[in-house]
Amino acid sequence: MIRQKVVLRFPADVVEQPFIYTLAKKFNVTANILKANINPRKEGSMVVELSAEDEDYSGAMDYLQSHGVIVLPLAQQIVWLEDRCTQCGACVVICPTNALWVKRPEMTVSFCSEKCVVCERCLKACPARAIEARYLDEEGE
Ligand code: SF4
Ligand code: SF4
The missing domain is CATH 3.30.70.260 (ACT domain)
Incomplete structure (x- = not known):
């Protein structure tokens, strides 16, 4: 299928x-x-x-x-909305590639789009809806 x-x-x-x-x-x-x-x-x-x-x-x-x-x-990308993030850390523990990670010594959550494999696990884990999946066609829309 x-x-x-x-x-x-x-x-x-x-x-x-x-x-x-x-x-x-x-x-x-x-x-x-x-x-x-x-x-x-x-x-x-x-x-x-x-x-x-x-x-x-x-x-x-x-x-x-x-x-x-x-x-x-259709390409897809993950967008992290920093202003919505409450720093709960739920996404960090389930991200398989460390694209969502804790920056030290600040101890704040950060996102690295280059490491993201768009598995979408973080979408379900984020209680603040601070992570979105967006689709890009060949015009980047
Ligand atoms: S989509 Fe997957 S790889 Fe990308 S940030 Fe979320 S959990 Fe990590
Ligand atoms: S799960 Fe959502 S609110 Fe929690 S740290 Fe990750 S992005 Fe921020």
Whole structure:
């Protein structure tokens, strides 16, 4: 089973085709649309979470690409909101890479984005909602 968040780019000449319907009907792909910008006869884009069995997923990708749709991986990054952090330390003990760590001698929690592998454990652990996951498509949005 594959579950993946991707950006789909639709050229203007195919933007009105029912791709999401076809993915479900022909390839048993479930699509959860997270963001869409579709206008008739103009280039469109969509951020979508797709899930399907491996073979169906690969057939669906071939289908999209053969119809001119560009499929791009959706990058994700973790953002630490320092002003919301209450310094409880809950994230530090569960972070597997020490991306969240205690700076000494100040003994304050800090975040190093270069060490973060986006496992998302800290999101669930933070009682102050001081950690967020943000998605970046190829335009950095
Ligand atoms: S997402 Fe994972 S690796 Fe990144 S800071 Fe949170 S716990 Fe650490
Ligand atoms: S769990 Fe949240 S509030 Fe606690 S130290 Fe980490 S970021 Fe700060």
